[in-house]
Amino acid sequence: MNKQKEFGDYQTPNDLAVQVVYLVAGLFGLPDCVVEPTAGLGAFLIASHGEWGRACRYKGYEINDDYVHLANRRLSDLGIRLSQQDFFSADWNQVLRKEKLHRILVLGNPPWITNSEQGILGSNNLPKKANFQRLRGFDTKTGKSNFDVAEWMLIRLIEALPESGAIAMLCKTMTARKILRHFWKNEGGLESSKLFGIDAKKHFDVAVDACLFFASGKRTEDRVAAVYSSLNVDSRMTEFGLVDGSLVSDVETYMNFRELDGGSPYTWRSGVKHDASKVMEFSRWNGRFVNGLGEAVELEEDFLYPLLKSSDLGNRRTTPRKVVLVTQRRTGDDTSWIRDVAPKTWKYLEDHSDKLDSRKSSIYQNRPRFSIFGVGDYSFAPWKVALSGLYKSFTFVVVSPHNGRPVMVDDTCYSIPCKCEREAWLLCDLLNANPAQRFLWSLVFQDSKRPITVDILRRLSFINVAKMMKRLYELREFTSSGSVPLDDGHQQLSLLIEQEQNYQTERRSQSK
Numbered sequence: 001m002n003k004q005k006e007f008g009d010y011q012t013p014n015d016l017a018v019q020v021v022y023l024v025a026g027l028f029g030l031p032d033c034v035v036e037p038t039a040g041l042g043a044f045l046i047a048s049h050g051e052w053g054r055a056c057r058y059k060g061y062e063i064n065d066d067y068v069h070l071a072n073r074r075l076s077d078l079g080i081r082l083s084q085q086d087f088f089s090a091d092w093n094q095v096l097r098k099e100k101l102h103r104i105l106v107l108g109n110p111p112w113i114t115n116s117e118q119g120i121l122g123s124n125n126l127p128k129k130a131n132f133q134r135l136r137g138f139d140t141k142t143g144k145s146n147f148d149v150a151e152w153m154l155i156r157l158i159e160a161l162p163e164s165g166a167i168a169m170l171c172k173t174m175t176a177r178k179i180l181r182h183f184w185k186n187e188g189g190l191e192s193s194k195l196f197g198i199d200a201k202k203h204f205d206v207a208v209d210a211c212l213f214f215a216s217g218k219r220t221e222d223r224v225a226a227v228y229s230s231l232n233v234d235s236r237m238t239e240f241g242l243v244d245g246s247l248v249s250d251v252e253t254y255m256n257f258r259e260l261d262g263g264s265p266y267t268w269r270s271g272v273k274h275d276a277s278k279v280m281e282f283s284r285w286n287g288r289f290v291n292g293l294g295e296a297v298e299l300e301e302d303f304l305y306p307l308l309k310s311s312d313l314g315n316r317r318t319t320p321r322k323v324v325l326v327t328q329r330r331t332g333d334d335t336s337w338i339r340d341v342a343p344k345t346w347k348y349l350e351d352h353s354d355k356l357d358s359r360k361s362s363i364y365q366n367r368p369r370f371s372i373f374g375v376g377d378y379s380f381a382p383w384k385v386a387l388s389g390l391y392k393s394f395t396f397v398v399v400s401p402h403n404g405r406p407v408m409v410d411d412t413c414y415s416i417p418c419k420c421e422r423e424a425w426l427l428c429d430l431l432n433a434n435p436a437q438r439f440l441w442s443l444v445f446q447d448s449k450r451p452i453t454v455d456i457l458r459r460l461s462f463i464n465v466a467k468m469m470k471r472l473y474e475l476r477e478f479t480s481s482g483s484v485p486l487d488d489g490h491q492q493l494s495l496l497i498e499q500e501q502n503y504q505t506e507r508r509s510q511s512k
């Protein structure tokens with residue numbers, strides 16, 4: 001077993017510990033006692049002693065016996081002793097509230113590992129199940145879902161921290177955000193919450209967004225945290241927080257564009273899903289189709305559609321280089337008729353049934369043979385406005401028909417079907433306009449693996465963007481002619497148009 005991974009064992013370099021302590025001293029002042037719950041070789045205790053000397057007390061805990069011995073040798077001159085202690089069996093209320101030490105500073109760097117990574121390693125270094133189900137409102141209700149061990153540890157420590165205390169811990173940025181969200185949703189804000197970016201590649205040789213997470217033990221009404229690009233109070237960038245129950249990454253920008261948070265009369269769709277790109281996607285070559293296995297085959301054109309993938313849309317490429325085999329018009333449609341109308345296609349599917357019939361996802365079970373997902377009438381709309389969900393960019397593009405055929409996008413892309421070119425350009429213009437872009441960016445966290453989600457896209461009100469861009473009249477032309485389902489958003493649109501008729505004097509050209 002990989003012990004370093006199991007225990008999230010990445011010792012903090014001394015110079016980083018010194019920088020952190022210097023910053024924390026400025027934020028918190030002199031503590032009564034510094035507590036390092038997973039102290040390793042004691043870098044933070046040594047750096048703290050360098051800053052505060054004998055003016056405060058120090059306590060350190062660590063699970064690894066060898067580290068306890070080594071650290072105690074380094075620390076003995078300073079009069080500090082580390083205790084061997086498993087975090088999960090310690091009584092942190094007792095440790096942090098004992099002896100009426102009010103200005104407790106919990107400082108350190110807990111293990112950076114998730115419970116599922118530990119599962120893979122066969123590790124037991126986890127909270128006992130009973131303990132961890134006890135945590136109110138904790139996002140992980142069962143031992144199955146993925147959570148960071150550091151997340152659990154820090155929530156536990158903050159719960160036990162006196163009001164006059166503070167916590168300063170190195171952790172993944174995502175972990176710090178989840179901890180704050182936990183308190184924001186369940187208890188309230190933590191005074192002085194701050195995230196200071198660190199270069200985890202440089203210090204720990206790991207490619208992850210990480211920070212020093214600082215917060216006081218005092219609860220507040222405000223549910224916000226300031227974000228700094230480095231361990232320097234002059235590097236303040238933004239403030240994220242919980243607004244109306246959801247996380248926003250940039251509170252100030254969000255508040256400036258809040259009126260765009262209104263839901264959409266259009267429905268965002270994800271693209272075609274087949275989980276068999278080597279079989280279902282082809283390039284054209286000398287009048288034949290070449291699949292991902294390198295086989296050149298002859299197929300009828302009937303079920304083949306031009307395809308744009310995330311890599312195309314992400315790079316603003318809108319001329320399809322591939323085609324995809326679309327076996328159904330709607331999810332669940334019968335596929336057996338392909339045998340009669342396109343025998344070569346059916347034979348091709350049967351010849352590759354080993355790959356298609358063994359697709360792992362349960363969505364293909366008890367479905368017609370060779371089923372696909374993410375199809376409906378919307379997939380066959382001639383025009384679309386689309387973007388890739390894999391890139392960290394809100395670059396929307398217009399997808400036009402190719403050689404008279406509607407173009408499909410893959411399941412990592414999002415799109416809105418449009419009836420005509422003008423509608424697609426209008427929506428694309430609205431989405432790429434500054435207010436929509438700023439609104440969308442105020443919602444996403446760039447360090448997330450896939451920051452762009454359909455839930456975020458859905459929040460943008462086309463109506464209010466169109467209103468802001470003075471293009472509501474153009475939008476009305478399309479939304480009132482039946483391409484958009486009548487729903488609350490639609491009724492809202494009619495109302496807004498009535499109001500706007502009174503003051504709009506000029507109408508922008510519709511041509512593109």
Ligand SMILES: C[S@@+](CC[C@H](N)C(=O)[O-])C[C@H]1O[C@@H](n2cnc3c(N)ncnc32)[C@H](O)[C@@H]1O
Nearest residue numbers: 007009010011012038039040063086087109111
């Ligand atoms: C990321 S390292 C950081 C060590 C030290 N805090 C530092 O900053 O250098 C995490 C430490 O947590 C210790 N650790 C892991 N699981 C623990 C547990 N259940 N209880 C106490 N310490 C633990 C590891 O042995 C390791 O020394």
